[in-house]
Amino acid sequence: MPVRPRRSVLYMPGSNQRALEKARTLAADTLVLDLEDSVGPEKKVEARDMVVAAVKAGGYGKREIIIRANSLDSEWGEDDVRAIGLSGADGVCLPKIENEAEVEAAIKVLNDVGAPETMQVWVMIETPLGVTNIHQIASSDARMTVIAMGTTDLAKELRVPHRPDRIGLLHSLSQCVLAARAHDKEILDGVYLDLQNDAGFTEVCQQGRDLGFDGKTLIHPKQLAAANDVFGPGADDIERAEKIIAAWKLAEAEGKGVVVVDGKLVEGMHVDEAKRHLLLAEKIAALTEA
Numbered sequence: 001m002p003v004r005p006r007r008s009v010l011y012m013p014g015s016n017q018r019a020l021e022k023a024r025t026l027a028a029d030t031l032v033l034d035l036e037d038s039v040g041p042e043k044k045v046e047a048r049d050m051v052v053a054a055v056k057a058g059g060y061g062k063r064e065i066i067i068r069a070n071s072l073d074s075e076w077g078e079d080d081v082r083a084i085g086l087s088g089a090d091g092v093c094l095p096k097i098e099n100e101a102e103v104e105a106a107i108k109v110l111n112d113v114g115a116p117e118t119m120q121v122w123v124m125i126e127t128p129l130g131v132t133n134i135h136q137i138a139s140s141d142a143r144m145t146v147i148a149m150g151t152t153d154l155a156k157e158l159r160v161p162h163r164p165d166r167i168g169l170l171h172s173l174s175q176c177v178l179a180a181r182a183h184d185k186e187i188l189d190g191v192y193l194d195l196q197n198d199a200g201f202t203e204v205c206q207q208g209r210d211l212g213f214d215g216k217t218l219i220h221p222k223q224l225a226a227a228n229d230v231f232g233p234g235a236d237d238i239e240r241a242e243k244i245i246a247a248w249k250l251a252e253a254e255g256k257g258v259v260v261v262d263g264k265l266v267e268g269m270h271v272d273e274a275k276r277h278l279l280l281a282e283k284i285a286a287l288t289e290a
């Protein structure tokens, strides 16, 4: 899969015009314009029209634009997916996915409406059944590129408390990371709800990165800087990646398959990792270029 930065993925209610406007100026890699849980039933249709109009009006620069639809089994889901398919957004996010058939059903709606082939499908895993079936879900159609954890719903369904160490969620989170990697998908950590606790937010970002997530889903602009920092390659990573690649070139010229950099053994897989860090850093820089 091509490398694409998704360090910071900001949700906003599709019914909030000010947020849809403000998002054009925010340092988010991806925006998720929500039609599901943050929009009340009486505003669903209006919000759908608002997000489609906002995407068509443009002004979001190089930010990736995803629209979260209502479930296909709700009264709004199918019309949402149809409208999103023709909206010009980069993808549709499907909430509470529990099996591959639900993904295929949404893809059929996209294909029937003539959505571009490049339109991505994101799946949200936020129920015990979704976690249990994650390998089947992660192996579905090539349009399916990203798995996003819905940890608020999942914690409720599992009946686990929101603890700082997320002990009750760790098994599910790691299962989903494993499936994402096995099937070459990207995976995003869930949201952090306590907007007053900046230190706690940074810690949970670090935990997510260490568990293997590519980025974090967010609910407020104040969370962007820490997520971008934690999930981006830092200056140290870039310096080490450059050293590894330079040392590897020399080693190759000498016919060696291993080399030691700053006292640590480096082999081919470290070189691949170093190249990925540099590519990600390049793509991040490109996002902010005019």
Ligand SMILES: CC(C)(COP(=O)(O)OP(=O)(O)OC[C@H]1O[C@@H](n2cnc3c(N)ncnc32)[C@H](O)[C@@H]1OP(=O)(O)O)[C@@H](O)C(=O)NCCC(=O)NCCSC(=O)C[C@H](O)C(=O)O
Residues within 6 Å of the ligand: 010, 011, 012, 013, 018, 019, 020, 022, 023, 034, 037, 038, 126, 149, 150, 151, 152, 153, 154, 190, 191, 219, 220, 221
């Ligand atoms: C949580 C909020 C309701 C707080 O909103 P507000 O009181 O307006 O915050 P501020 O006054 O601090 O806002 C400051 C400025 O930033 C803009 N803003 C705020 N939030 C966003 C946002 N998400 N995107 C874009 N812009 C935002 C305000 O407009 C202010 O701008 P300005 O006028 O220039 O001062 C609010 O943050 C919010 O609604 N957040 C998103 C909630 C949401 O989308 N929820 C659904 C997705 S998460 C989910 O569903 C969980 C998942 O499914 C699971 O199960 O885990």
Ligand SMILES: [Mg+2]
Residues within 6 Å of the ligand: 037, 095, 126, 150, 152, 153
């Ligand atoms: Mg949810």
